[in-house]
Amino acid sequence: MKDIIDTAISAGKFNTLVTAVKQAGLVETLKGEGPFTVFAPTDEAFExxxxxxxxxxxxxxxxxxxxLTYHVVAGKVMAADVVQLASAETVQGQSVRINSSNGVMVDNAKxxxxxxxxxNGVIHVIDSVILPK
Structure with a gap:
């Protein structure tokens, strides 16, 4: 099984995210042991x-x-667990809001x-880039 970075690269729809992770020097971290939960914006989200x-x-x-670290939660949080949460603390330090009343929203991203x-974790794909406060 591939790690988060290699999975994102091979998916082919996270090129901007991968470029950003490289620019920020976070490749080694996201190839690390983890586990991590990544809310990954697609290329369309970055557009x-x-x-x-x-x-x-x-x-x-x-x-x-x-x-970028605002899109990462420590631990492996599967969808079944995410829907039970109202928020999750990110690696960045702030928490994202989670609303599962109509599909699952993480802040303003579906x-x-x-x-x-x-x-080394799990990826959930989101349709928008989320920004810390």
Missing amino acids: KIPAETLNALLADKKALTNV VVMTDIETS
Whole structure:
């Protein structure tokens, strides 16, 4: 079984996320033992961000790391567990809001695919990039 990074690369729809993770220097972390739960925005999710904003973020390693670690929760939280939660503390330090009253939302992002298991955690695919407060 592949780790989170290799799974994201082979899926082919997380190219911007993978690029951002490389820019932020988080590849080794997300290839590490974990386990991690990653709310992974697709390339389409990143396209919702204006190009100038995205390019500025990619150029600012500290801000980029802040945003990316906001998409990661320590531990392996499967979809069946996620729906029982009202929030989850991220690796970044702040908590994401979870609402499962009408599908599952993480902050303002809809979870569009769940439980992609990896050797060091699980990926849940989201349709928007979520930003810390």
